[in-house]
Amino acid sequence: MCLLAYAGFLRFSELANLRRSDIQFSPTYLTLYLVKSKTDVYREGRDVVISKTGNITCPVDVVQRYLKLANIPEESNEFIFRSICYCKSLNIYKLRKSSHISYTRARELLLSALDSLGLDKKQFGLHSLRSGGATAAAEAGIDDRLFKKHGRWKSDKARDGYVKESILNRLSVSKNLGL
Template identity: 55%
Template sequence: FSGIFSVGIWRDKDDLVHQDLVDLSTKMPGIVLKSKADATVVKYRRAFTCWKKWASRFKEITVLPANSFHVGLYLTSLIQSGKRSPVIMNAVYGIRWAHRVAGLPDPCQHDLIKNITEAARRCYSDPLKKKEPIDVVILEKLVVRFGREDCSLVDLRFLTMSILSYAGFFRFSEVSSIRRSDISFHEGYVRIFIEKSKTDVYRDGRFIVVAASGSKLCPVRMLHRYISLANIKEDSYEFIFRQVSYCKKQRKYVLRGNKPISYTRTREIFREKCREIGIDVNSFGLHTFRAGGATAAANAGVPDRLFKRHGRRVSDTAKVGYVKDDIKELLSVTSMLGL
């Protein structure tokens, strides 16, 4: 980041004389970088580095501050080399981010750049292939096949994560980060604290309540059953969904370590289970449990305020993207037109 913090507004630090001010100026870049999530900064930095590498081939191009026409040439070169729309947009975001951090005018605000990115979206985007939402029928098949009373800890872990994700509209990052100390059981429901989520940018946290249903798909019963089988103590600060290993001495699977199970491993298990019950693995993914719960709630007429609160959503656009409307709901539009 040295290049970004040596141009634009950051040049003012060269005029500082007092040591206290100099010390503060060295700490300020780290604080500025915290304005975005770490993963976002890594992505923007990678995109800016690619722009910098390309621009270094041409002596007439300045990397920072950049000229809008030169940025347009760079985006055109990406398109000509077969890069798709997401790569083009990442390039724009990276260049824009670097200029804003440096306190320089954003070259990507020019209409030329906007036209190129719009063209990339229209002509160089792959068709959107959204996964299907998981429904109760599929969940029942999974529970019947893998949720027997004598099932292994591996299978019960998978079922608990799946049903909780469905019932709580949990993203994988949320459900995998649940600790035992985040869970409190009550009469008729369980209360789970989500320390951080994608839409909770200031990390305030949110409590989610999940009702007991009393059925074989009951998320509260499934969670309690899993915690008991895994022998996780009530006052434990450990992650509940972790890796497991087979203990020969006890002749059963036990939890090990204290790191959440990885997305990759969970996805592998999910695809294995889908194949065993005859489900097309390419039509579903881990995120479709969240989408499935959201779809069921929306089609059941859950009030919008409660829907957004339960799902930690901040926009109507996100809701529309998640929910797959029931055919009866879709037909109700024309049914009410008086035709």
């Protein structure tokens, strides 16, 4: 959930409303079809593409493994992120058939993961994934047009609100003045 939100610059509502039928895999990437997005005022839907990286943290590989472990078939129209329940008779955990995961539960999972990594969970929230992905892309020098399209921002001002400049990038301004 975290890797997908980070790589796709997804808002919680976009992440929570993803259904299996909204995900298409290609050999080198996946496509998420966002049926509803805050910036999609005409409700046309938006595609977000996420590349395979070959790393252990590859969001495409992780999503494929998750769908397999969660036993969510390709033709399913179910939400991919849902609450789980324990089935005593089978001695296993299963995804509920109900609606998508709640904001509160998704936030609890994120904060628990951050806490286990030794990070101060008071400094983060679900929106940190969108902002973090955007900041990493900006620092990598991604073309502004592609950057804005990937994040589904209509204006540069909206996009820039998500990017947190590092001190090194900020110092580069005065460093490159030739003084």
